[in-house]
Amino acid sequence: MKKKLLYFFLYFYVNMVSVVYAENTHFYTYEGFSNFLEGHAQNTQLMADGVVALSMPVKKISGLESTARLIVSAVDDSRIALVLLEQKPHLWVYHHNGSKDDYGFIEQGVPTALALGKNAIYVATVAPAQILKFQLSKKTLPIPMPTVSNSKQPVDAVFYMIEKEDALYLLTSMPGALLKFKDGQFQELFISNEDLLKSMAFDKTGKNIYVGGGAKGIVYKGPNQASKTPTRAYQAIFDSGLKEITGLLPKETGDLFVVGLSTQNTNEDNSASSQSLEKGKIRSQLIYLNAQGYGEVLAGSDDEIIYSISETPQKNVLIATGSVDKAHLRGRLYEARPKTKDISLLYQTESAQIVQIYQHQNASMGYTLVENDPANIVNLQLGYATQGEFILPVFDAFSQAHFGSVWLDAETPKNTQIQIQLRVGQTAHPDDNWSDWTQDLQTGVSAKELMVARFAQIKIKLKGDGKQTPIARRIRLAYTRQNIAPIIEDIVILPKHIMLNTAVSDNVYERTFSLNDKGLMELKKLDMLGELSEPSKVKQTYVNNMQSIAWSAQDFNHDKLVYDVEFKKRTDVSFQLFQSNLKDSFVSFPSHTFSDGVYMFRITAKDYLSNALEQSLESKKESQWVTFDHTPPQIQNIKGNSQTGLSFEIKDAWSVLTQVEFSIDGQPFLLILPRDHVLDSTQESFVLTKEDLANYQRIYPLSSHSHTHIINIRATDEAKNIAHEKFNF
Numbered sequence: 082m083k084k085k086l087l088y089f090f091l092y093f094y095v096n097m098v099s100v101v102y103a104e105n106t107h108f109y110t111y112e113g114f115s116n117f118l119e120g121h122a123q124n125t126q127l128m129a130d131g132v133v134a135l136s137m138p139v140k141k142i143s144g145l146e147s148t149a150r151l152i153v154s155a156v157d158d159s160r161i162a163l164v165l166l167e168q169k170p171h172l173w174v175y176h177h178n179g180s181k182d183d184y185g186f187i188e189q190g191v192p193t194a195l196a197l198g199k200n201a202i203y204v205a206t207v208a209p210a211q212i213l214k215f216q217l218s219k220k221t222l223p224i225p226m227p228t229v230s231n232s233k234q235p236v237d238a239v240f241y242m243i244e245k246e247d248a249l250y251l252l253t254s255m256p257g258a259l260l261k262f263k264d265g266q267f268q269e270l271f272i273s274n275e276d277l278l279k280s281m282a283f284d285k286t287g288k289n290i291y292v293g294g295g296a297k298g299i300v301y302k303g304p305n306q307a308s309k310t311p312t313r314a315y316q317a318i319f320d321s322g323l324k325e326i327t328g329l330l331p332k333e334t335g336d337l338f339v340v341g342l343s344t345q346n347t348n349e350d351n352s353a354s355s356q357s358l359e360k361g362k363i364r365s366q367l368i369y370l371n372a373q374g375y376g377e378v379l380a381g382s383d384d385e386i387i388y389s390i391s392e393t394p395q396k397n398v399l400i401a402t403g404s405v406d407k408a409h410l411r412g413r414l415y416e417a418r419p420k421t422k423d424i425s426l427l428y429q430t431e432s433a434q435i436v437q438i439y440q441h442q443n444a445s446m447g448y449t450l451v452e453n454d455p456a457n458i459v460n461l462q463l464g465y466a467t468q469g470e471f472i473l474p475v476f477d478a479f480s481q482a483h484f485g486s487v488w489l490d491a492e493t494p495k496n497t498q499i500q501i502q503l504r505v506g507q508t509a510h511p512d513d514n515w516s517d518w519t520q521d522l523q524t525g526v527s528a529k530e531l532m533v534a535r536f537a538q539i540k541i542k543l544k545g546d547g548k549q550t551p552i553a554r555r556i557r558l559a560y561t562r563q564n565i566a567p568i569i570e571d572i573v574i575l576p577k578h579i580m581l582n583t584a585v586s587d588n589v590y591e592r593t594f595s596l597n598d599k600g601l602m603e604l605k606k607l608d609m610l611g612e613l614s615e616p617s618k619v620k621q622t623y624v625n626n627m628q629s630i631a632w633s634a635q636d637f638n639h640d641k642l643v644y645d646v647e648f649k650k651r652t653d654v655s656f657q658l659f660q661s662n663l664k665d666s667f668v669s670f671p672s673h674t675f676s677d678g679v680y681m682f683r684i685t686a687k688d689y690l691s692n693a694l695e696q697s698l699e700s701k702k703e704s705q706w707v708t709f710d711h712t713p714p715q716i717q718n719i720k721g722n723s724q725t726g727l728s729f730e731i732k733d734a735w736s737v738l739t740q741v742e743f744s745i746d747g748q749p750f751l752l753i754l755p756r757d758h759v760l761d762s763t764q765e766s767f768v769l770t771k772e773d774l775a776n777y778q779r780i781y782p783l784s785s786h787s788h789t790h791i792i793n794i795r796a797t798d799e800a801k802n803i804a805h806e807k808f809n810f
Contacts, residue, residue, distance in 0.1 A: 105691070106485070111473055111539075111556040114424075121411070122429040124469030125543060129423035135465040135543050135550035136428050137447065142179055142458040151453040153195040153204075156439035161449065161458050162202055164192045172204060172215065175458060177449070184215050196242035196249065203249060205239035212239065212251070212262075227267045229258050230311065236260075240295065241281050250305075252278040252292065259292055259315075261307065269311040271303055280340075282329035291337060293326025298341055300326055300370070319370050330390045330398065335372035338379075338398055340387045341365070367400060369419055379417055380424060384409075391438040391448070399427075401450065403434025412452050414438070414461075432457055465550045473539045473556065475509065480637060482562040484537045485527040490555035497551035500542040505534035533563070567636040567686040569702035574682075577801050580627040581667045584618035619667065628674075630704070631667040632684050640691035642666075644684055651679040651706065662687075675709040677735055682707070710735035710800035719794075722810045727769040729794065729806075736798035738765055744793045745774070748781040763798075 111117060113131040120127075126136040142161070149165035156162075161175040170192050172184035190206025197203075202215040212224040226236040237255030244250075248263040250270075254277030261268040271278075271292060279295030283305070292301040292315060303315030321341040328340030343364045366381040367390065380387075380400065389401040393416065400415040412435035414428040433454035440448055447462040478484075487501050501522045506515030518540060519528040539558060543551050575581075619631075636642055644663045647656035659682075660668055682704040689697035714733040721727040731738060738760055742750035753773075755765035769792075783790060789809055796804045 106559055106561045108488075109476055109558045109560070111558075112554070117471075117473065118426070119409075119474040121472040122426060122469075123471070124466040125471045126428065127426040127471070129418070129421075129425045131554060133471045133541060133543070133553045135467075135469050135545050137461040138464055138466045138547065139428070140460040140462060142175055142177065142460065145175075145456050145458065149456050151436065151451070151456040152192050154437050154451045155195045155197045155202075156437060156449050156451065157197045158442055158446075160197060161451065162195055162197055163451070163456065163458075164195060164204060165456060172202070174202065177446070177460065182219075184219055187213065194239050194242045194251070196244055198244040198249070199247070203242055203244070205242055205251070207238040210236055210238055212242075212249075224262070226253075227260070229253070229256055229260075230269060230272060232256055238277075240277060240279055243281065245283060245287070245305075250281065250290070252281055252295075254278075254295070257295065258311075259290065259303075261305075268307040270305070270307055271301065271315040272312045273301065273315070274312075275299070279325050280327055280329050282331050284331045284335075285333045291329045291331060293329055293339070293341075295325040298323040298326055298343070300329070300337070300339055318374055319368075319376055321366070321368060321376070323364065323366065328387065328390050330392060332392075332396075337370040338390055339368040339370055339376070340390055341368060342386060363405060365402075367398070367417065379419060379422065380415070385413065386434070388434060388436045389438045391440045393440070394444055399438050399440070399448070400424075401435035401438045403436065403453070410454070414448075414450065428461060430457070430459070464547050465545050467547050468542070468544045470540055470542045471553075473541070475511065476537045476539075476558060477509070478535055478537070478560055478562055480562045480565060481533050481535055482537075482560045483533055484531055485559035485561070486525045487522060487539055488557040488559070489524045489541070489553060491551060491553045493551040494549050496546040497549060498544050499551045499553055500544075502540040502542070503528050503531065503537060504540075505531050505537045507534055507536065509536060511536075511538060527559075562638060564640075564688070564692055564696055564698055565637045566698035566700045567634055567640065567642050567688055568700055569684050569686050570633045570635065572630065572632040572682065572684055572702060572704040574704060574707045575629040575631060577672055578623055578625055578627055579629050580622050580624040580669045581629045581631065581665075582620045582622065582669070583665055584620045619665075626672050627669055628672040628709075629667060629669040630682055632702070634666060634684075634686045636686075636688055638688070638691070640688035642686050642688055643690060644686055647683040647685070648675070648680050649683075651681070656683050672709060673711055677710055677712055679706050679708050679735075681705070708735050708800070710798065710802060713802040713804035714738060714796040714798050716794050716796055716804055716806035719806065719808045721769075723774060723790070724771065726771045726774065727792065727808070727810065728767065730764070730766050731796045731804075732764045733798045733802075734763070736800045736802070737761065737763055738796060739799050740797040741765070741767065742795045743769065743777075744795075745777055745781070746783055746790055747793075748777075748783075750793075750795060751777065751780075 114129055117127050117131055124136050126134055149167050152164040152166055152170060154163050163173050164170050165173060170187040172187060174182040190208055192204050192206050194205040200217060204213045210226045214222040214224055228235050236253040239251050239253055241252040242249060248261055251260050257273040257275040257278040259271040259278060261270055275294045275296040277295040278292055280293035282291045288305060289302055290305050298321040299317050300319040301315040302318050308314035321339060323341035324343040326339060326341050330338040363383055365386045367379045367387055368376050369379050370376045384406040385402040385404050387400055387402050391399040393399060398417045400417060402413045404411050410433040412430040412432045413426060414435055416425045416427050430452050432452035435450050436453050437451040438448055445463060447460060450459050484505055487503060489501060491499050493499055502518040504516050504518050508514060516532060522528055539556060541553050545551060634642055645661045646659045646668050648659050649656045683701055685699055685701045687699040712734055714731050716729060716731050719729040741753050743753055744750045753767055755767050792808045792810060794806045
């Protein structure tokens with residue numbers, strides 16, 4: 082609870098209190114792919130080495146209803162077929178020149194798959210489960226689904242279709258089967274033990290088919306011809322460990338790229354089209370599977386779903402994704418280079434998903450992308466866009482700050498340029514309360530009109546001539562935070578006889594961490610937080626009559642701190658300085674430095690080592706009252722003898738008694754309790770009865786040659802002062 086209150090105080094102090102003092106200037110650097118990745122790209126790309134450049138030019142294919150939702154799609158070199166949910170499912174065919182054909186509404190059933198054929202368009206639906214064959218004349222021919230072997234019911238649904246060599250290949254659910262439809266007849270190629278099959282791809286020879294499971298995440302391989310035993314015609318070649326395989330991309334070498342997906346809650350809809358998926362509750366992966374069956378994860382995410390993959394002419398892999406992070410809905414196109422394990426961001430759209438990539442056989446036509454939420458069709462062409470912008474991730478200074486110049490490491494070939502803008506705000510996500518973007522800034526020149534704020538964001542605007550692009554590879558933001566006073570959290574008065582010393586150090590501070598994206602980000606924070614402080618190393622020893630005081634303190638600005646120690650007696654009005662400018666958060670001294678009495682200590686933490694004197698701040702905290710007691714207890718009024726027993730009193734001026742013992746004739750000491758049986762005050766009365774003395778003699782027999790014995794009484798107080806008193810009887 083104490084820490085929670087402290088954090089609340091820090092938040093209130095940082096965000097609500099206006100302080101005029103400030104630190105030295107800091108610089109935060111954006112550098113590297115992961116550092117830029119959470120930014121927003123518009124007609125720009127982010128290369129694997131962290132370079133921002135103009136993207137390929139984007140041509141939008143017009144004619145889509147912005148409010149319509151995409152259900153299924155299919156693309157080839159001449160057409161883009163879409164089923165859009167308007168009042169009800171509606172089949173449209175768009176051409177790359179922007180024209181479109183209306184195939185009308187689908188009156189019955191919900192579409193689950195779509196395929197483009199040479200002379201027809203196929204739409205699979207459920208309830209009823211059937212295939213609608215749309216002739217190019219726009220005539221519709223329903224094809225009912227067959228009953229699969231060992232099943233008493235017709236196929237429940239179709240989840241994937243593709244036409245190849247005048248045959249239609251389709252994947253079904255309940256059961257998960259691969260069927261071939263040709264010349265009006267269905268053939269069973271593969272019947273799995275999964276509830277559904279989800280993805281399919283032919284190898285480069287066209288003789289074999291890869292199939293992805295939709296319930297167990299298994300990849301199968303088998304022939305494109307019917308077998309006498311369809312349940313055993315295909316072999317499982319890889320278990321992804323995921324829920325479903327949503328995409329397959331075979332290579333000429335026999336290698337295979339696999340896209341898989343899982344959700345944490347298996348009771349939810351686990352399909353890539355589900356809109357209920359949330360950030361942190363999915364696992365989407367691109368897996369490389371070599372010809373020998375060895376699998377390696379090339380890319381993965383918990384806030385982006387991989388919807389589609391394709392291959393570039395350079396044999397790299399294009400990855401189309403959609404975000405499930407509601408705060409950052411965006412579709413993205415990445416390029417992965419399997420040989421180097423590098424990945425680049427090629428394109429980002431305002432739509433929430435890019436659900437399909439199509440690479441045209443004519444390379445000059447580039448790539449066609451189908452987007453959703455909202456539905457859209459775009460074509461990425463060769464060359465570079467003439468202008469674009471990249472908005473960097475929001476920077477958090479962790480307290481109010483003045484933001485200064487932006488420094489840019491860039492290259493601007495002839496006919497290209499880069500411009501910089503800056504905005505600031507008090508909220509982690511930019512909103513209407515943020516400042517407007519500044520006018521274009523010169524590198525190294527501050528934007529003077531900006532308000533003091535905690536957060537800042539940089540926009541870089543790139544312009545080119547379509548043939549070449551400027552590049553930005555490193556961006557540095559200057560800022561000066563308002564200084565915040567240090568906080569002393571706790572003060573502890575250690576028990577007497579404890580001495581603290583700074584441990585011998587070789588002045589080398591070591592830390593072990595993984596040198597991955599996260600580790601590099603931690604290293605980058607060091608520049609933002611200022612100089613790294615060495616952790617305190619303290620050696621504790623036992624030294625008679627030493628006294629130590631220790632405290633904990635922190636500084637929100639990570640300033641170096643020094644400390645003053647003051648004291649006062651209970652009867653004093655003001656504090657007196659004891660020690661000043663201590664670098665360690667403790668002090669040890671002989672306890673006799675202070676005479677007997679009750680004292681309070683006050684610690685002052687100062688941050689002037691990290692700030693100009695006129696800007697430095699300090700804070701103070703007082704300890705609890707502590708008693709210094711150097712005088713042992715007094716043992717008095719000893720009365721009695723061996724026949725009647727012994728009584729005595731013990732009194733201490735400052736401290737509570739903690740232990741009283743007795744021994745006879747130099748034998749070991751035994752404990753004795755006061756009359757009230759509780760040793761808890763500065764004055765107590767004691768009785769050693771005749772029976773107590775007799776019991777002691779039974780444990781430690783006394784010499785029979787002596788008629789006189791010596792009782793030694795020993796008393797210890799809370800300050801560990803010890804008193805002895807001897808008595809003959």
